[in-house]
Amino acid sequence: MLVGFLGFGEAARAFQETLAVREPNLRFMAWDIKLQDPAAAQDMKTAMETRGVSVADPAGFSDADWIISAVTADQSFLALRSIQDHIVQGQVVIDINSVSPGRKRESASLVEAREAAYLDMAVMAPVHPRGHRTPVLIAGSVAEKVIPVLERLEFDFRNMGDEPGQATAIKMVRSVFVKGLEAITVEALLAARASGCFEEISTSLAKSFPGLGWPEFAAYEFERTMQHGKRRAAEMRESAATVKALGLNGDLVSQIAETQELMGGIDISDLNKDSVDELVERALAARLKA
CATH class of the missing domain: 1.10.1040.10 (N-(1-d-carboxylethyl)-l-norvaline Dehydrogenase; domain 2)
Structure with missing residues (x-):
């Protein structure tokens, strides 16, 4: 299973580190806008490479099974738009960004137009030290499909409903x-x-x-x-x-x-x-x- 992180800041790094320990066979890739900034690119590449995360570009997301969007709130929709041509049928896009219900519904429409599945995930506590085991809420029509994998990976979650935005x-x-x-x-x-x-x-x-x-x-x-x-x-x-x-x-x-x-x-x-x-x-x- 290949997990792609859209954005590789504090939350993405915390999730990746604990997921890698829980499931050693998981593979990871990531893309972050800072890779385009000459002043920040090397530090970002180092953060990825030292964690065993492949440094990707937007086109690389077409290979991912899961895409976890973990950018800043003001960039959440723009980040998805930047990779929308590389979102493919059968993928699951997990949006952990702290944004309004309207923004998540807008993002869900973009993802579902590509015949991929969208999961609204709200992170309800600091991501350290629990990483992906931090309590989260989830919502979306894909929730029931994803729940067995979340349980196997030991996510701490509650399902809030079938509509993106409810979490x-x-x-x-x-x-x-x-x-x-x-x-x-x-x-x-x-x-x-x-x-x-x-x-x-x-x-x-x-x-x-x-x-x-x-x-x-x-x-x-x-x-x-x-x-x-x-x-x-x-x-x-x-x-x-x-x-x-x-x-x-x-x-x-x-x-x-x-x-x-x-x-x-x-x-x-x-x-x-x-x-x-x-x-x-x-x-x-x-x-x-x-």
Whole structure:
């Protein structure tokens, strides 16, 4: 069985590494847009080759049994379009991207027009350390056909229905709360530091919400947004589209995306990531400078 990864970032690498241990006879190939970037191509090739993954091009996907799409949310449909001429009858395309139900239905139509099968898969927890055993939700008419293979490979999954979008809808709505809580925590504590009442606010929140585990909780929320904010901003824009399509307040979710975008990429490599004071100071300096 040949598994092709469309995109070979953190999620794809985590899935590939644990799948290779679980099923040594699996073969892997991958294509990533970074292979077209002279500054990033060599690192990407090395990441593939050291894991025993063949470096492919879009045409190579016609040989794959499964195609796992694992790109950034804003690129999910474009990535499938880039290989659509090489999607063939009988393949299964597993879309693990964090995008709106509408985007997944659009992607499903593209795949099914090529007489291949499409599976909506929503990844519901961090991919490390469990890799492909991370809890996921699945949806799509092909689900029943794929379930025996997922079970054999020891995926941790729940089937949410026959329609693409039914799995990702749960992920998108849940993300409004999870990433929104991060954004609220960040903005509140940055405002507290900027206004000189940080200790008062921290003490008050710790008393009001003892179950969150202050100050460790605050440090974790800052670290997550600073490390992964760019990627999460793209995901939250898809969550905003999901909420808007329901006739609800998608503008609120768009603001969560904005905070994630502003926080993403702030360098904290030289900081103690468990120190909320250091993280807040670095984030405030970066935000005010911007």
